[in-house]
Amino acid sequence: EAGVTxxxxxxxxxxxxxxxxxxxxxxxHDNLYWYRRVMGKEIKFLLHFVKESKQDESGMxxxxxLAERTGGTYSTLKVQPAELEDSGVYFCASSRPEYNEQxxxxxxxxxxx
Amino acid sequence: GQQLNQSPQSMFIQExxxxxxxxxxxxxxxxxxxxxxxxxxxxxLLIALYKAGELTSNGRLTAQFGITRKDSxxxxxxxxPSDVGIYFCAGHNDYKLSFGxxxxxxxxx
Numbered sequence: 001e002a003g004v005t006x007x008x009x010x011x012x013x014x015x016x017x018x019x020x021x022x023x024x025x026x027x028x029h030d031n032l033y034w035y036r037r038v039m040g041k042e043i044k045f046l047l048h049f050v051k052e053s054k055q056d057e058s059g060m061x062x063x064x065x066l067a068e069r070t071g072g073t074y075s076t077l078k079v080q081p082a083e084l085e086d087s088g089v090y091f092c093a094s095s096r097p098e099y100n101e102q103x104x105x106x107x108x109x110x111x112x113x
Numbered sequence: 114g115q116q117l118n119q120s121p122q123s124m125f126i127q128e129x130x131x132x133x134x135x136x137x138x139x140x141x142x143x144x145x146x147x148x149x150x151x152x153x154x155x156x157x158l159l160i161a162l163y164k165a166g167e168l169t170s171n172g173r174l175t176a177q178f179g180i181t182r183k184d185s186x187x188x189x190x191x192x193x194p195s196d197v198g199i200y201f202c203a204g205h206n207d208y209k210l211s212f213g214x215x216x217x218x219x220x221x222x
Contacts, residue, residue: 004155031208042117043156043201043212056208091155093210100144100163100205104155
């Protein structure tokens with residue numbers, strides 16, 4: 001089966017601009033997660049969807065970040081306006097219902113200048 | 114989030130050596146997972162552990178879920194050059210993964 005895919009693989013934007021990241025989970029995986037790794041730090045949880053519903057967004061840094069999963073398939077994560085500290089690698093993961101094993105995509109490396 | 118302490122931070126290995134790394138936490142987890150990340154890719158799941166005391170193998174990899182549910186270790190036996198990468202432990206609670214900072218494994222020339 002195809003793995004989790006993410007687009008774009010890299011994005012370089014200027015402070016104040018908007019960026020939208022996309023994640024396509026593994027087919028049949030109702031659970032979708034966003035994580036982030038900033039330079040030198042550990043990978044941190046951002047939020048969790050079950051189908052189209054946000055179950056937990058306790059890790060979202062602030063209201064400049066907006067995640068959506070319309071239709072319960074792919075998800076987008078928008079950063080508006082981007083700040084320098086938003087730079088890092090954004091990972092998406094998915095899992096089957098009732099399974100704790102999460103499968104990760106390749107990540108999107110975001111650089112804010 | 115819940116804090117995981119992963120050690121060592123980095124290690125140099127020679128082909129054929131056994132490698133060991135571990136994670137500890139002040140929090141209890143219901144599942145421990147070990148991932149490996151290579152450059153330009155996302156973390157790839159190596160082993161998942163579901164029960165306290167569980168010892169699980171996957172080829173040359175062996176991992177254990179600590180009896181207190183607050184720790185786990187990963188062993189790699191007879192290392193080969195393709196074992197290089199960053200290894201992450203992760204504890205699972207409430208659908209969230211909490212990650213260690215990673216152990217970077219490099220082959221010693």
